[in-house]
Amino acid sequence: MTAQSWLTLPTHRDWLMGEANRLFEYFQWRSINPKGGFYEFDADGKPLNADNPVRGIHMSARMVHCMTIGHLLGRPGCADLIDHGMDFLWNAHRDRKHGGYFWQVDNDGPCDATKQGYGHAFVLLAASSASLVGHPVAEEMLADVTEILDTKFWEDNHGAIAEEFQADWTAIPGYRGQNSNMHLTEALMAAYEATDEDHYLQKAERIADLIINRLARQTGFRVGEHFDENWNLLKNYKGNEMFRPSGTTPGHWLEWSRLLLQLYALGDHQHDWMLEAAQALFAQSMALGWDHAHGGFFYTLDWNDQPAKRAKLWWPMAEGIGAASFLVSNAPSDMHESSYRLIWNTIASRFLDRDKGGWHEELSEQMVPSHEVFAGKADIYHALQACLIPLYPADGSLTSGILQAQAD
Numbered sequence: 001m002t003a004q005s006w007l008t009l010p011t012h013r014d015w016l017m018g019e020a021n022r023l024f025e026y027f028q029w030r031s032i033n034p035k036g037g038f039y040e041f042d043a044d045g046k047p048l049n050a051d052n053p054v055r056g057i058h059m060s061a062r063m064v065h066c067m068t069i070g071h072l073l074g075r076p077g078c079a080d081l082i083d084h085g086m087d088f089l090w091n092a093h094r095d096r097k098h099g100g101y102f103w104q105v106d107n108d109g110p111c112d113a114t115k116q117g118y119g120h121a122f123v124l125l126a127a128s129s130a131s132l133v134g135h136p137v138a139e140e141m142l143a144d145v146t147e148i149l150d151t152k153f154w155e156d157n158h159g160a161i162a163e164e165f166q167a168d169w170t171a172i173p174g175y176r177g178q179n180s181n182m183h184l185t186e187a188l189m190a191a192y193e194a195t196d197e198d199h200y201l202q203k204a205e206r207i208a209d210l211i212i213n214r215l216a217r218q219t220g221f222r223v224g225e226h227f228d229e230n231w232n233l234l235k236n237y238k239g240n241e242m243f244r245p246s247g248t249t250p251g252h253w254l255e256w257s258r259l260l261l262q263l264y265a266l267g268d269h270q271h272d273w274m275l276e277a278a279q280a281l282f283a284q285s286m287a288l289g290w291d292h293a294h295g296g297f298f299y300t301l302d303w304n305d306q307p308a309k310r311a312k313l314w315w316p317m318a319e320g321i322g323a324a325s326f327l328v329s330n331a332p333s334d335m336h337e338s339s340y341r342l343i344w345n346t347i348a349s350r351f352l353d354r355d356k357g358g359w360h361e362e363l364s365e366q367m368v369p370s371h372e373v374f375a376g377k378a379d380i381y382h383a384l385q386a387c388l389i390p391l392y393p394a395d396g397s398l399t400s401g402i403l404q405a406q407a408d
Contacts, residue, residue, distance in 0.1 A: 005328055005337055006344075007390050019352075020387035024070055026357040027380040028077065031063060035107050037088045038063050042376035043369065045356055052107045057093045060085045061122035062381040065399075068129040069388065072402045079133070086130055086137050089123060098168050100148045113167035117153050117180035118243065120145055124187035128194040129399055142191065149184070158231055159206030176227040177244065178215075181207045182252060185259055186397075189266060193400045201266060208263055212256055212277050221280040222248050222288075222301075223256060235303050241373050247300040247308045250289025251316025254297075257281040257323035258389075261330050265395035279331055282323050286339055289316070294367050295346045310365035311372060317347050318386035329394035340390075347386075359383050 006012040030045065031038040037055035039047035047053065064085035070078035093101045095113070103119050104112035123145045131138035152169060153161040160181045164172045185204045192200035210231065216223045219233070225248060226237035238246050257278045264274040288305050289297045296312030297320065324340035327333075350367050351359045358377045364370040385398055392401030 006341060007325060007328055013391055016387050016391055020384060023358065023380050023384050023387065024075055028081065032081065032084055036092050038085065040376065040378045043371065045377065048375060054104050054106050054111055056104050057101055057119040058122040059379055060088050060093065061126035062379055064126035065129045066380050066384050068133055069384065069399060069402065071133050072399060082130055082133065082135055086135055089126060090137050090141060095167065100152065115165040115167065115169065117161045117163050118183060120149055120153065121180055121184035121187045124149065125190050128187065128190040131194045132399055132403065159210050174229065176229060176231055178211050178223060178225050179243065179252065181211055182256060182259065189262060190397050190399065192266065193397055204263055205267060208260060208274065212260065213273050221277065221284050223253050225249060245300045245309060247302045249300050250285045250297050251313065251319050253281040253285040253289065254316060254319040254323040258319065258326045261326040261394065262396060275331065279327065282327055294365060295350065296363060296367060311370060312363040312367060313373065314351055314359045314361045315382040317343055317351060318382035321386040322389045325390035326394040
């Protein structure tokens with residue numbers, strides 16, 4: 001590489017921590033809903049539907065994870081938010097009758113009582129993270145959600161999870177999704193690091209093998225999103241714009257790139273295909289997903305590699321930083337370093353909301369604030385990890401990296 005990496009520059013590292021602190025200052029205290037769970041915000045930082053907001057389980061679980069990060073970093077008050085979030089997950093989202101965790105609740109109880117693989121993946125992440133700081137409910141929640149994932153969701157013949165069930169565990173047939181399995185891979189690695197139990201890592205490796213090594217490899221490392229029950233690709237699937245957008249999503253190529261490198265390290269570098277695939281996914285995302293005219297990653301592409309939804313969302317930018325930083329550390333090259341700098345330059349000039357705080361979560365194709373998919377500023381999860389992942393070793397999760405750095 002021709003110049004010192006930004007990852008090792010003290011001034012850049014100070015800038016990253018400064019941006020992380022600004023995110024904590026924006027989200028930490030204002031997020032608490034006194035009736036349980038956490039608020040989401042409009043573009044001005046005001047709670048959405050403040051009187052009785054719908055609380056998705058992933059939002060509470062992500063906040064627990066992020067406040068665990070804050071607590072590990074020594075931010076006062078984060079422990080209170082971990083308690084608040086864990087209480088809501090355990091006492092409001094958990095289904096005491098049938099087991100598992102409701103997808104959405106409001107002040108009156110479950111308003112969408114389905115059991116979603118995506119949501120349960122984040123419960124596993126929250127419980128794994130909270131266990132690192134000795135939260136009193138964490139071990140019980142970790143055991144509970146692990147059992148649910150093993151007995152209700154996991155399909156051993158495929159090596160991945162089913163997508164969704166009714167509240168009484170009646171199957172909702174016809175769909176399998178990579179997004180829920182990708183986030184479960186993240187959570188399984190966190191659970192492995194928290195417990196040192198091999199079955200978590202083995203499941204993560206099987207999911208990655210199915211979705212990336214077999215299926216994405218068949219399509220030139222363009223990650224398919226939507227599948228039938230036998231994991232046949234559904235190229236014409238039309239679904240929820242936020243959780244199941246049609247086509248393929250370059251942001252998920254980037255997310256998988258980082259997760260594969262983490263999985264490669266945790267598995268003692270036994271699966272060389274992971275290193276190859278991580279680099280291929282990143283290269284494809286920069287070649288096909290990046291808007292070379294205006295900047296930013298297109299939200300979705302069609303299966304002819306053309307932009308389908310041209311909006312530029314904050315989370316692919318954040319995942320691009322995570323992937324690029326892992327690649328600079330694990331497979332250093334000028335392309336990976338220059339991409340890391342390009343993505344941060346674009347975030348700094350376009351996505352950071354210097355007037356009102358936080359990040360703009362959605363920009364138009366021309367890179368001006370827009371709200372077609374996202375109403376405002378939902379949560380801290382993606383942006384916080386983008387700021388902090390580059391500061392820690394690229395061989396495990398962020399939480400384990402913080403703990404490792406404190407032990408050294």
